[in-house]
Amino acid sequence: MQTFSYYHPTELSALFELMQQYPSAYKLLAGGTDLLVRLKSGRISPKAVIDIKAIPEIQGLIERVGEAFVIVALTLMADLESDPRIQQSYPALAEAVHNVGSVQIRNRATLAGNLCNASPAADSAPALLIYQASVVCLSPRGERTLALQDFITGPGKTALAADEIVKQIILPIPPTNQAAAFARLTRRKGVDLATINLCCQVNTNGLTRFVLGAVGPMPVIVEEKDGLLSSPDESETAKRACIESLMQKATPITDVRASKEYRQAMLAVLGYRVLVTALKRLGSGA
Amino acid sequence: MEIQNLHSVSFVVNKRLYAINVEPQHTLLDVLRDQLDITGPKECCGVGECGACTILLNGRAVNACLILAVEADGKEIVTIEGLGSPDSLSPMQKAFVDAGAVQCGFCTPGMIMAAQYLINNNPNPSEEDVRVALAGNLCRCTGYSRIIQAVLSVSQNNQAKAQA
Numbered sequence: 012m013q014t015f016s017y018y019h020p021t022e023l024s025a026l027f028e029l030m031q032q033y034p035s036a037y038k039l040l041a042g043g044t045d046l047l048v049r050l051k052s053g054r055i056s057p058k059a060v061i062d063i064k065a066i067p068e069i070q071g072l073i074e075r076v077g078e079a080f081v082i083v084a085l086t087l088m089a090d091l092e093s094d095p096r097i098q099q100s101y102p103a104l105a106e107a108v109h110n111v112g113s114v115q116i117r118n119r120a121t122l123a124g125n126l127c128n129a130s131p132a133a134d135s136a137p138a139l140l141i142y143q144a145s146v147v148c149l150s151p152r153g154e155r156t157l158a159l160q161d162f163i164t165g166p167g168k169t170a171l172a173a174d175e176i177v178k179q180i181i182l183p184i185p186p187t188n189q190a191a192a193f194a195r196l197t198r199r200k201g202v203d204l205a206t207i208n209l210c211c212q213v214n215t216n217g218l219t220r221f222v223l224g225a226v227g228p229m230p231v232i233v234e235e236k237d238g239l240l241s242s243p244d245e246s247e248t249a250k251r252a253c254i255e256s257l258m259q260k261a262t263p264i265t266d267v268r269a270s271k272e273y274r275q276a277m278l279a280v281l282g283y284r285v286l287v288t289a290l291k292r293l294g295s296g297a
Numbered sequence: 298m299e300i301q302n303l304h305s306v307s308f309v310v311n312k313r314l315y316a317i318n319v320e321p322q323h324t325l326l327d328v329l330r331d332q333l334d335i336t337g338p339k340e341c342c343g344v345g346e347c348g349a350c351t352i353l354l355n356g357r358a359v360n361a362c363l364i365l366a367v368e369a370d371g372k373e374i375v376t377i378e379g380l381g382s383p384d385s386l387s388p389m390q391k392a393f394v395d396a397g398a399v400q401c402g403f404c405t406p407g408m409i410m411a412a413q414y415l416i417n418n419n420p421n422p423s424e425e426d427v428r429v430a431l432a433g434n435l436c437r438c439t440g441y442s443r444i445i446q447a448v449l450s451v452s453q454n455n456q457a458k459a460q461a
Contacts, residue, residue, distance in 0.1 A: 014302060017321035017367050040365075047324070047363045048344045060321065062368060089357070113433020114411065116345055118357040119364070201432025202346045 013056045021065040027151045030174055033059040039176065040064075041085060042120040044112065045128050068149070069178060071121070073097065082180045088117035088125070088135075100184060102292070103191035103210050107138035110195050113202045123177040129163050129229075132205045134195065136163065136230050137222035141191050141210040142182050149178040156181070166228050188215040190292035194285040196277050198268065206269045207277055211285040213241045213293050221254075221282060226261035226274055233257045240286055241293075247283075254282040306370035310335060311379030319366040326350045326361035328369075329376065337377035337406040341435075348434030351407035351414075352376050358414035360433075377406035380413060388451050389413050396447035400438030408434045412448045420455045422448070 020026040030037055036058040040046055049055045063069065069084035073094050080100070082091065091097055092108040111117055111125070111134050125135045126146065139159050146162040148155050148171060159180075162170050171177070185191070191212040197203040208224040217238030223231040239245050239253050263274035307316040310333065319328050329335045329352075341349035343362050350361040353375040381387035386394065389409050399405050408431065415422055415430035422430065427448045436444060 012322040012324075014320065014322045016302065017304060017365065019367070019370075040368075043365065043368070044345055044360075044363050047365070050322070051343060060365075062365075064368070112345065113348065114414070114430055115348060115351055115358050115360045115433045116363075119359050 012050050013053070015050075015057055016059045017062065018059060019062045019065055021067075023066055023068050023149075026061065026063060026066055026176070027174065029059065029061050030176075033057075033061075034173060037061050039127075041124045042087070044116050044120040045124065045130075063176065069123075069176070078184050080182045080184070082122055082182065084123035084177045084179055085121050086123075088112075088120045088122060089114070091122055092117065101138070101142055101182060101191075103141055103193040103212070104135070104138040104182075106193040107134045107195075107208070107210070110134050110193075110205075110208075116202070122180060126159070126162065126180070127169055127171065127177060129165070129167050129169050130204075131166050131228055131230075132208070132225040134193075134205055134208050134224070137208055137210040137224045138191075138193055139180065139182070140222040140230055140232060141212045141220060142185055145181045147178045147181060148172075148175045150175040154178065160230075160232065163229050186214075189213065190289050192285050192288035192292060194281045194288070196281060204268065207263070207274050207281065209278070209281055209285055211282070211289045213286065213289045215241070215293065217241055219286070221257065221285075223258070223261050223278060225268075226263040226278060228262075231261050233260050241290065250286065251279065251283050254286065255279040258282055304367045304370075306367055308369045308372050308374055310374045311376060321365065321367055323366045324362055325352075325354075325364040325366045325369050325374075328366040329361060329374075335376055335378055338410075339403055339406060341403065346433075346435070347404070347407075348411055348431075349404050349407040351410040351434065353410060353414060356417070358411050375410075377409055380409065387413075388454065389416065389448070392447040392451045392454075393444070396443045396450060398439060398443040398447040400436075404434060404436045404438075408436065408444060412444075412451075415448065416451055416455070421452045424449060 018029050038057040040060050040062045071086040072083040074081050088108050088111050092105050098105045125133050144159045146157050193210050195208040196206045205225045210222045212220045219235045219240040221233045258278040263271040265271045303318040305318050338361050339349040341347045345360045345363045352361045381390045411434050427445050
C-alpha cells in the first residue's frame with residue numbers, strides 16, 4: 012500500500028477543512044472494508060485518508076423520527092441487520108444486509124459506505140430503493156436530501172459533491188398494505204458479490220414493484236400496476252410470463268461472475284420466487 | 298518524511314498495553330505480526346475474504362487485514378494468543394483439538410476467533426447459526442464438518458454446565 016497522510020478529525024468543521032485542503036485527492040474512511048481493498052490493490056492512491064469515525068454528527072444510530080426511521084451514516088451493517096425494529100418494518104432490508112460479506116465485514120462496514128461506493132452489485136441498494144429511501148447530504152453549504160435513485164448516478168458514482176458527506180439515510184415507515192422480500196444469487200453462500208440480487212414489494216392495491224441489482228450500471232426499478240402479480244386468482248404461468256417481460260428492462264452484462272444470458276434467465280426465476288415470498292408475507296400480515 | 302508520517306498509538310492486545318509508532322499505510326495485521334510479533338492472526342487473502350486474520354476488536358470479530366493500525370488507537374484487541382495457552386487451552390481451542398477440526402492449521406486461529414465471537418453472543422447456536430458465523434472463514438483442508446462439530450460441542454458443554 013502506498014503511503015498517505017492519515018487524519019482523524021473529531022469535529023465536522025475540521026473534516027470539511029481537510030476535504031477542502033485535498034480537493035479530489037482525499038478518500039473518506041469509515042468501515043474501510045472496500046477502501047482498504049482498493050488501497051492495497053493500488054487502484055487508488057489518495058494523498059489523504061480521512062477517518063470520519065470520530066465525527067459526532069454521524070455516529071451510528073437507528074432512530075424513529077415521525078413517520079420514518081433515520082439511519083445515521085456510521086451505522087454498522089451488523090447493527091442494522093440485528094435491529095428488531097428494522098427486522099419488523101423493513102424485513103427485505105434486514106435480509107439484504109445480512110447477506111453482505113461475512114460477520115467480520117458486517118461488523119465493520121457501514122450502510123452509508125455501501126451506498127457511497129455505489130457498486131452495481133451492492134446488496135443494500137435494491138432493498139433501500141424498494142422502501143423509498145432518501146439520503147441526507149451535508150456540506151459547509153448546508154443540507155440537502157436526495158431520493159436514493161438520484162443519489163446513485165452510475166457504477167461507483169454518486170451525486171455527492173466534493174465537499175459533501177452522507178449524514179443519514181431516511182426510510183419512510185412502509186404502509187401497512189405492502190410486504191417485501193429480498194433474494195440473491197451467488198456462486199457460493201459466503202463472502203461473494205451478487206451475480207444478481209433483487210427485491211420485490213407487493214401491495215394490496217395491485218401495485219407490484221421490483222428493484223434489480225447487478226443487472227445494469229445502476230439498480231433497475233420495474234413495476235406492474237394491473238394487479239396481475241398480486242392477484243390470488245392468476246395462474247403461475249401467467250405470473251411467470253409477466254415477470255419475464257418485466258425483466259426485459261434489465262441490461263445485464265457478461266463478467267467473471269456470470270454471462271448476461273444467465274443473469275437474464277435467473278432474473279425471471281428469482282423474480283417469481285421473491286414474489287411468492289412477498290405475497291406470503293402480505294397474506295400473513297407480516 | 299517517514300518520521301513526520303508516523304502516528305503514535307496505544308492499544309491493548311491480550312490484556313497488555315502497547316504504545317507504539319505506526320505508519321499510516323500499515324494494517325493492524327501488519328503491526329500485530331511484524332512489529333509486536335503476535336503471529337496468531339494470519340495473512341492469507343489480504344482482502345477480507347478468508348478470515349485467517351480474524352481478531353476481536355472491542356469485542357467484535359473483524360478482519361485485521363482490512364483495518365489500519367492507526368484506527369486501532371485506544372481499542373482493545375484479542376487474538377488467538379489471548380484465549381488460552383499451550384498448557385491451558387480455552388474451551389474452544391480444546392474443542393477444535395478434540396474434534397480433529399485442525400489439519401494444516403493455517404485457518405485455525407481466525408476460525409477459532411470467529412467461533413468464539415459467535416459463542417460470546419449466542420451461547421447455544423444452531424448448526425445454521427454456526428455456518429453463518431463461519432461463512433467468512435475459509436478452510437481448504439477439513440471440509441468444515443469437524444469445525445462445526447467442534448463449535449457445537451462447546452455450546453453443548455455450555456448447556457450441560459447450565460443444567461448441572
